[in-house]
Amino acid sequence: MGGKRRNNEREAMEEYGDDVELDKKEKKKKMEKEKRREILPSMIKNKEKRSAVHAKLKHEKKVEKRKKLKARDAEEKRALELGEEPLPRKIPRTIENTRENDETVCKPDDEELFACNDADEFSSIIKRERTPKILITTSRFNSTRGPAFISELLEVIPNAHYYKRGTYDLKKIVEYAKKQDFTSLIVVHTKRREPDALLIIGLPDGPTAHFKLSRLVLRKDIKNHGNPTSHEPELVLTNFTTRLGHRTGRIIQSLFPQEPNFRGRRVVTFHNQRDYIFFRHHRYIFETKESKTSDSKGKKGKDSKGEKISQQKVIARLQECGPRFTLKLRSLQHGTFDTKGGEYEWVHKPEMDTSRRRFFL
Amino acid sequence: MPRTTTLECPGCPPLRALTFDSLGLIKVIESRVPQVVERWGDPDPSKCVLAASIDDRKKDPLLAVARKNGEVEAVNPLNGEIHAVFSNVGEDGVQPEDDAISGLHLFRRERPSGKALHASISVTKTWKVCGSGNVLCSKVDGSENYAVFGGKGVEVNLWDLEDCTKIWTAKPPPKNSLGIFTPSWFTCTTFQSNDDHRKFVADTNSHQVHLYDISAQRRPVLSFDFRETAIKVVTEDQDGHTLYIGNGSGDLASFDMRTGTCIYFD
Numbered sequence: 274m275g276g277k278r279r280n281n282e283r284e285a286m287e288e289y290g291d292d293v294e295l296d297k298k299e300k301k302k303k304m305e306k307e308k309r310r311e312i313l314p315s316m317i318k319n320k321e322k323r324s325a326v327h328a329k330l331k332h333e334k335k336v337e338k339r340k341k342l343k344a345r346d347a348e349e350k351r352a353l354e355l356g357e358e359p360l361p362r363k364i365p366r367t368i369e370n371t372r373e374n375d376e377t378v379c380k381p382d383d384e385e386l387f388a389c390n391d392a393d394e395f396s397s398i399i400k401r402e403r404t405p406k407i408l409i410t411t412s413r414f415n416s417t418r419g420p421a422f423i424s425e426l427l428e429v430i431p432n433a434h435y436y437k438r439g440t441y442d443l444k445k446i447v448e449y450a451k452k453q454d455f456t457s458l459i460v461v462h463t464k465r466r467e468p469d470a471l472l473i474i475g476l477p478d479g480p481t482a483h484f485k486l487s488r489l490v491l492r493k494d495i496k497n498h499g500n501p502t503s504h505e506p507e508l509v510l511t512n513f514t515t516r517l518g519h520r521t522g523r524i525i526q527s528l529f530p531q532e533p534n535f536r537g538r539r540v541v542t543f544h545n546q547r548d549y550i551f552f553r554h555h556r557y558i559f560e561t562k563e564s565k566t567s568d569s570k571g572k573k574g575k576d577s578k579g580e581k582i583s584q585q586k587v588i589a590r591l592q593e594c595g596p597r598f599t600l601k602l603r604s605l606q607h608g609t610f611d612t613k614g615g616e617y618e619w620v621h622k623p624e625m626d627t628s629r630r631r632f633f634l
Numbered sequence: 635m636p637r638t639t640t641l642e643c644p645g646c647p648p649l650r651a652l653t654f655d656s657l658g659l660i661k662v663i664e665s666r667v668p669q670v671v672e673r674w675g676d677p678d679p680s681k682c683v684l685a686a687s688i689d690d691r692k693k694d695p696l697l698a699v700a701r702k703n704g705e706v707e708a709v710n711p712l713n714g715e716i717h718a719v720f721s722n723v724g725e726d727g728v729q730p731e732d733d734a735i736s737g738l739h740l741f742r743r744e745r746p747s748g749k750a751l752h753a754s755i756s757v758t759k760t761w762k763v764c765g766s767g768n769v770l771c772s773k774v775d776g777s778e779n780y781a782v783f784g785g786k787g788v789e790v791n792l793w794d795l796e797d798c799t800k801i802w803t804a805k806p807p808p809k810n811s812l813g814i815f816t817p818s819w820f821t822c823t824t825f826q827s828n829d830d831h832r833k834f835v836a837d838t839n840s841h842q843v844h845l846y847d848i849s850a851q852r853r854p855v856l857s858f859d860f861r862e863t864a865i866k867v868v869t870e871d872q873d874g875h876t877l878y879i880g881n882g883s884g885d886l887a888s889f890d891m892r893t894g895t896c897i898y899f900d
Contacts (some may be wrong), residue, residue, distance in 0.1 A: 386659050387675030604883075614819070614864040616838045616882040 278392070310445040368547065373631045377516045393520075395480040395527040398456055405528055409457045410446065416464040421491055425596045426459070427499050429541060429554055431530055434461075447609050451477050457528055461486075471600060473524055474610050480612050480618065482524050484550075484600040489594055499556050499594035504537020505530050506554075512545040517619055518634035521550075521602060541595075548602070548632045554595030561585045602634060652711060654683035658701060662715065674714035681705075771822045773834070780831040784820030790836045792848060804836075805852040822867050827874035828889060832875060835877060835891070837865035843879060845891055858894050861885055 314330065317323040352359040364370070379386055390396060406527050407430055411419055415438065441449075443460065450458050455586050457474055462470035471484040492498050508529050515524035525543050542553045564584045604620045606612075619633070658681030662672040675681070682702040688695070688711060690805055697711040709716040715896040770785040774795070784790040792802040819839035826833040832848045843860055844854035863882035870877055876897065877889045887899045 384678055385657065385659070388679070392657065392679030613841075613862070614882070617863070617864060617884060619884045622884075 275277065287555045337384075358459040367629055371630050373628060374478045375515055375632075378514050378615075379519050386516070390523070393523070394475050395523050399523065399531060401531050403456060405432060405456045405458060405530060406454065407457050407528060408446075408450050408453075409433055409435045409459045409461065410438050412460065412462045413438055413440065415461075416488065418491070419461060419463045419466070419468050422468045422489060422596060423461060425492055426461075428596050429506070431505055432527055443610050447474060447476065451551055459528075460629070472610070473528070474529065475524065476609070478608055480520070480524065480608070481606040481615075482521060483603045483606075487599050487601070487604050488600040489596060492594060495593050495597065497592065501554065501556065501594045502537055502539060504539050505532060506537070506539045507533040507535065509540060509542040509544075511542070513634060515634060517602075518545060519606070520605070520618075523633060545634050548634050550600040550602070550634070552591065552596070552598050554597075555591045555593050557591050558590050559587055559589050561587050567627040606631055637893070648833055652686075652688070654686055654699065656682040657683055657772075660699065660709070668759065672714065674709075685873070771820060771836075773824050773835075775825045775828070776832040782823050782825070782834050782836075784818075784823050784836050786819045786839075787817055788820070789818055790820055790823065790834075790846060791846075792831075792834075802848045803852070804846055804854070807853070821864055823872050824868050824877075826870055828872075836878065837868050839864040841865055841881065843868070843877075843889070856891070856894050858889075860887065 312326065314323050314327040317326060325614065339515065349359040398405055409423055409430075411423065423435055427435055449544075457476060457479070458472075458474040460472040460474070461468050464470070464630060468489060471486050473482045473484070475481075508526060508530065510522045511523060513519055522543075522615055529541070534609060538557050540555050540557060542551070542555070544551045544553070564586065602621070605618045606615045607618050608615050621633075625631075625633070639696045650665045651665070653661050653663060655661070657677040657678060657679055659672045660674040660683070662671065662674075663878045664671045680703050683699055684702055685700040686697065695711055696717070699707045699709055701707070706720040709715065710717060728856045729859055747819075770788075772781060772783045779795055780801075781793050781795055783791060783793065789806060790804040791800050793799065794801050794819075807816075810816070820836045821839050823834060823836040825831065826835060826845070833845065835843060835845050837843050841863060842857055842859055843865065845856040847855045861881055861883070865879055865881045867880045868877060871888075875891050877891050878900050879888070879889065880886050885899070888897045889895065890897055
């Protein structure tokens, strides 16, 4: 603490030679700092008093922030009324904004990326030469939420088949699936009667992706849920930026048929944020809402967006159906399931988490 | 991500490294400002590079590159010009895709003819290294008289290249205490130093590193475990007793072979 004070004083001495205004500002800042230093909660040893002081500080900060926001909103309103342009809003600093620069981010004009995509294991499915056929199975012990989750997965992914695990070796299952012409194998792993990992194995020699599954909410637990139909869903994959993310996105893309039925109004979303992939399954409907008069609703259609006459707004209403869960990639292995002899393209190791702003997908 | 193998040009810092990938591209990376300086070839997955070998002479250095479609190219490593292309289709009509090249060595003596060392093919001479099983790795020693081969189900064996005879074979490891016999699966091998053809290191799919000395015994002289996944690559250092090992989950380590201790680990 003494060192800091000394440094501050040194800086103060230097700034005497600079501008007078700057000098004053620095002095003010330093005064404030000194004040704050006097009543830092962490200096108080008594827990009750300390927590009281801390709570008071937080309350003060909250009140200040609310005042600032109100002032800003009032300014904006006034500027709009006067016809002037309101001050541009400042962009908040978020972790996604300040993400560490990653050199493996896919660029839109990367011809090597396109060549890789043509040459990889899913190109035949994505180019619609093969239709996806999925085999779902579980780990050896499976109970409680596992079967419910699997039955919901069977409804989400078209052309999926479920087989009981029995006591087969996973490598043998891969061989059987290859013979029966399956394109992917999904293994749901349960731990303590709760599904907690997902293994997606591409066939015939596709990569093996191992995901950690968490926050599973089954359909019956979602309020106002809907029931999915059997139309082919639209697939929405967002925010897969790096090469690894792109490859993971392609793995997920190869599970679904490439011809979505737009009339079925069914959408499956895989949204990547901070290396967590959020899965949602919705049915949507477009509606036009007139803001003045009260006759609205009942109109289905994707047109009428360009109408400026009677202030009609087209909104899309969503109804969630199907499960809701989050995935996190643990490892991606080249080739089919072979933990011992295989070559890993990417493995998550704790030493990779060097900073809060570093993400891999 | 495309799979890559790297070959380093020995010599002074700053480093210049040539890398090859599964799209058939050859990239030159320089370490002054670490970046890709040059890129040779077009992305073509059928020309995936399987093995490469360099002969870094002062005059007219040569780089041999073995591709998936059976072609072996001799390339100038300084500017990427292709000097010659050999085709490696077998005499008995075996397609190059089924019988992939797993090792390549460029001989320094005589004319720079790339010799693809493989289970049954070479440009000048042909011989079968093993009766059954797949040869996965091979290495030719510094004096270019001897070559060691190993693979899945193929025990490590040493051949004399002048006579094309097998002069030494390793003995498979003794049965486990539980009576389980794991068949040998060697993934990579290298000689421990450039001058001595008697000591070499072979690494297995079950994350073990074996040091063999042919003048001592048929079983490995020194053997130790390295982490939990298969060891994919091993190279020796110029000083003759340090070894660099890389495995399937991205770990790199260097070992001192005189004692078997780990010097550096990443």
